Amino acid sequence: MTRVFMSHRVKDYDVWRAVYDQDAPARLAAAGMTHVGHFHATGDRNSFFVVWETDADATSARATMAEMLADAELGAVMQAAGVIEPPNYWVS
Numbered sequence: 001m002t003r004v005f006m007s008h009r010v011k012d013y014d015v016w017r018a019v020y021d022q023d024a025p026a027r028l029a030a031a032g033m034t035h036v037g038h039f040h041a042t043g044d045r046n047s048f049f050v051v052w053e054t055d056a057d058a059t060s061a062r063a064t065m066a067e068m069l070a071d072a073e074l075g076a077v078m079q080a081a082g083v084i085e086p087p088n089y090w091v092s
Contacts, residue, residue, distance in 0.1 A: 001055065002054050002055075002056055002091060004052045005049060005089060006049070007047075007048070007089075008047070008048055010082045011082035015081065015082050016082050027052070031052075031054055031056065031065070033052040033053070033054045037050075038051065058091050
């Protein structure tokens with residue numbers, strides 16, 4: 001089991017969360033990623049960390065994340081969700 005961690009900063013968490021929840025089937029289909037949880041920064045609900053699990057090995061998960069983040073369709077989804085900074089991600 002591999003875990004993927006991603007930091008996000010968004011305009012409005014509630015708007016982002018609605019779009020994120022609707023996109024769950026795409027994450028599962030593209031990368032086999034299931035949501036583990038997310039954790040807000042102290043004092044800033046719009047900055048947070050998302051954690052997913054996947055059955056892919058770490059090398060495959062890194063490659064999949066790079067492909068997903070380069071995808072224009074996901075970029076449009078992220079823009080609609082109000083993501084205001086490019087996310088950082090880590091794979092373990």
